[in-house]
Amino acid sequence: xxxxxxxxxxxxxxxxxxxxxxxxxxxxxxxxxxxxxxxxxxxxxxxxxxxxxxxxxxxxxxxxxxxxxxxxxxxxxxxxxxxxxxxxxxxxxxxxxxxxxxxxxxxxxxxxxxxxxxxxxxxxxxxxxxxxxxxxxxxxxxxxxxxxxxxxxxxxxxxxxxxxxxxxxxxxxxxxxxxxxxxxxxxxxxxxxxxxxxxxxxxxxxxxxxxxxxxxxxxxxxxxxxxxxxxxxxxxxxxxxxxxxxxxxxxxxxxxxxxxxxxxxxxxxxxxxxxxxxxxxxxxxxxxxxxxxxxxxxxxxxxxxxxxxxxxxxxxxxxxxxxxxxxxxxxxxxxxxxxxxxxxxxxxxxxxxxxxxxxxxxxxxxxxxxxxxxxxxxxxxxxxxxxxxxxxxxxxxxxxxxxxxxxxxxxxxxxxxxxxxxxxxxxxxxxxxxxxxxxxxxxxxxxxxxxxxxxxxxxxxxxxxxxxxxxxxxxxxxxxxxxxxxxxx
Numbered sequence: 405x406x407x408x409x410x411x412x413x414x415x416x417x418x419x420x421x422x423x424x425x426x427x428x429x430x431x432x433x434x435x436x437x438x439x440x441x442x443x444x445x446x447x448x449x450x451x452x453x454x455x456x457x458x459x460x461x462x463x464x465x466x467x468x469x470x471x472x473x474x475x476x477x478x479x480x481x482x483x484x485x486x487x488x489x490x491x492x493x494x495x496x497x498x499x500x501x502x503x504x505x506x507x508x509x510x511x512x513x514x515x516x517x518x519x520x521x522x523x524x525x526x527x528x529x530x531x532x533x534x535x536x537x538x539x540x541x542x543x544x545x546x547x548x549x550x551x552x553x554x555x556x557x558x559x560x561x562x563x564x565x566x567x568x569x570x571x572x573x574x575x576x577x578x579x580x581x582x583x584x585x586x587x588x589x590x591x592x593x594x595x596x597x598x599x600x601x602x603x604x605x606x607x608x609x610x611x612x613x614x615x616x617x618x619x620x621x622x623x624x625x626x627x628x629x630x631x632x633x634x635x636x637x638x639x640x641x642x643x644x645x646x647x648x649x650x651x652x653x654x655x656x657x658x659x660x661x662x663x664x665x666x667x668x669x670x671x672x673x674x675x676x677x678x679x680x681x682x683x684x685x686x687x688x689x690x691x692x693x694x695x696x697x698x699x700x701x702x703x704x705x706x707x708x709x710x711x712x713x714x715x716x717x718x719x720x721x722x723x724x725x726x727x728x729x730x731x732x733x734x735x736x737x738x739x740x741x742x743x744x745x746x747x748x749x750x751x752x753x754x755x756x757x758x759x760x761x762x763x764x765x766x767x768x769x770x771x772x773x774x775x776x777x778x779x780x781x782x783x784x785x786x787x788x789x790x791x792x793x794x795x796x797x798x799x800x801x802x803x804x805x806x807x808x809x810x811x812x813x814x815x816x817x818x819x820x821x822x823x824x825x826x827x828x829x830x831x832x833x834x835x836x837x838x839x840x841x842x843x844x845x846x847x848x849x850x851x852x853x854x855x856x857x858x859x860x861x862x863x864x865x866x867x868x869x870x871x872x873x874x875x876x877x878x879x880x881x882x883x884x885x886x887x888x889x890x891x892x893x
Contacts, residue, residue: 427491429537430545433466434458434483435499438554439562441619443700443726451566451619451689456551458482459565463500468493477504486545489535497550498530501557505568507578513557513564514585521583521591521601521610527557556586556615563619567626567688574684575784577633582609582626600628609633620685621702627684628677634785635792637680637766640673640860657707657720658751666706666729666764667720669751672893673801673860679766680787683774686731686767687784692775697731699767720750729764731771758893759803759859769889773882780881786874790882794861794869801861804854826852863892 436456458481465475466487473495476485489495502512518524531550538546552558564584567574585591585601592601592612598621601610609629613622631638642664658669664678682699690697706727707720751762773782805819806826818826828850835842863886871879886892 427537428488429491429535430486431489431535431538432483432486432545432547433464433497433533434481434547434549435462435464435478435497436482436549436551437558437561438552439559440554440617441559442617443620443702451562457562459503459561461503461505461565461568462561463502463504465498465500467496467498483547491535491537494532494534496530496532499528499552501527501529501561503561503565503568505571507571508580509568509571509576509578510581511564511568512581512583513560514583514588514591516587517590518585518588519590521585522608524585524591527586529553556613556617559617559619560584560586560613560622563622563688564626567623570688573692573784574630574687575634575788576630580607580609580633582611582629584611584613586613587615588612598622598625600625600632618702619689620700623685623688624681624702627681630684630784631677631680631788634788636788637673637676637791637861639858640671640675640677641857642670642674657722663703664763665703666701667751667762669760669762671857671859672759672761672862672891673858675761675763676766676791676860676891678763680770682763682767683770684784686771687774690731697771697775698728699731700726700728702726729767731768731775759862761891761893765889765891769885769891772885772889776885777881780877782874782878782882786878789873790866790869791861793873794865798861798865801859802856803859804856806852806854808850808852820854823856824854826850826854 435458437459439451439455439457441451458478460478460480460482462478462482463475464478464484466473466484466489468490473489474485474487478484484497502510504510513527514521515525515527518526529552533548533550540546564582567576587594591610592599594614596612597614599612601612609632611625611629613625628638630636657667664670664674669675670678686697686699702725704725706723706725751760770787773787774784775781803819803821804823805817806824807817808826808828827848830849831846832849833846835844867879867883867886870882883892
């Protein structure tokens, strides 16, 4: 039997306790959580509240001293059951920061000092309230509102509830729980910030998160967990533009020295993985049929451009944090000449070795699959099915590269599917250490073994999987959307 220890923060509203009166008062308590975020978008946003909201499904208990008076879950209005409580007595309303969703899906927010993912303490809060006799005209219960403090746990709880409500749309399978460790240095390395823990299992996904006021980033990290639930886009190395030096010469907007960003050039697997997590965030907050879908990016110093004119700007523009990208019409219905296929315009993949792209372009691709195409459009389960059924042994999922030229290769690097070693064309006569012995003879100036990168699943294998799994019409739409979004590599 599972047991949980709850860490509580105390806010005293009334301290007086008396049993002088035995008169009962019918009460119900409605709990509100803070939903104020820095990245509220301008689109038709499901969570554009910017205030206090109800969160159904949150467990509560009401105690008097050591006695438990009532337990339950907040109803659809975020309220407790109607309770008969003794007037002039003081009760504690205890709120546990977890949500018990439908079909065996549960979300838990662990406390900062939890030491175990599965059995760790769940963040909680309790407020103390004095019961007063309140007359109502119809003899019904008195409704009393209690606002939870503006903490990161409380701000994230409404987003988790929204994703649970849309679980079937987002393809969050039944029986899979997600636990979040917020600002927990024991369970998570604080240097890494937000990330899906590698210790996740099939039935329990574990997400590390740091304090902020962003709703998109939280939905994005949950999107990574959803990708892992059915084998969706989730594998590939980052920094394809800087790791081996195959960068767009002079174009700083193609790479970020220490991280990946919306339009940096990454290996195809990483770009698809990040783009899919962005897409899950977009699908969380926007209607599928909306005319004004918006994705609000959450990192600083992002480059973009104005795609509204007949030709894009010659140089990308650096924009600030929380820049909103309009989604509809981008990857499917728009004019191919004005689509914001950023990598293709400014950071083109190498002409010989094309397995690089940006997460922004992949977001537009996934959004186009989901929203366009009429009967041929993909639901999220079908998108994940394509990735899950593309063989892991697909040709060249791993690549081996050296930061040198060879005839016929890209300037600045050379990549092959199998491990290899670069031998410089120039040689010199002298001593060399070979097979455990020093020998006198000719040797190459440079001998460099290749470095392996996880490239990820390529477009053509994915398109074939779409044909096998979903048929020719779906494959045709998959290919058409991919060409428009310029993720054909």
